[in-house]
Amino acid sequence: SFVLTQSPSVSVAPGKTATITCGGHRIGSTSVSWYQQKPGQAPVLVIYFDGDRPSGIPERFSGSNSGNTATLTISRVEAGDEADYYCQVWDSTSDYVFGPGTTVTVL
């Protein structure tokens, strides 16, 4: 079954760029989605199909995927971006697989 890894935490100053990675064997051969979850709230889709943004998600959020690593990049970080971020793939044997999550802290 597919196993995803994420760094537990990332700290970033306002206005800077946050980079969140999601590792998995040959993850570049599948599509990756990313979800933002703020405390006490439901997850929100921020990136799908590696780099597409749903309507309403700021252009500051971007994604890429190649080799064994997918990346979510948040540019010009704002205080409101502080949240947990989860990557997710779909695998024919495991169905939906989530990464363990990364907590983004805005300094």
Place this chain on the structure above:
Amino acid sequence: EVQLLESGGGLVLPGGSLRLSCAVSGFTFRTYAMVWVRQAPGKGLEWVSVISGHGDDTYYADSVRGRFTISRDTSKNMLYLEMNGLRAEDTAVYYCAKDGGQYMDHWGQGTLVTVSS
């Protein structure tokens, strides 16, 4: 506007049963697969089950297979999760979500299930 509203959570004894419901609106329900995802307190997201748009195909995580049953009523725009043989490790917030194509593009607000004596 897409809306999903879960209900049916609560406190249940180990070994007990519970049925969660998810009322949906704002999209053509029968067209999309629907998913249940759960989150134990302080933990990450865990996929639980998925049902196809027509309801004929269902899949489950190993952790719940044989105990949980997903179903849908297209006439009522309702999604269900029947949970039997509940264990302490099933304690979680349960979210229903719309499948947008191997990802979840809309989520409900969640309903808390607590399994405890």
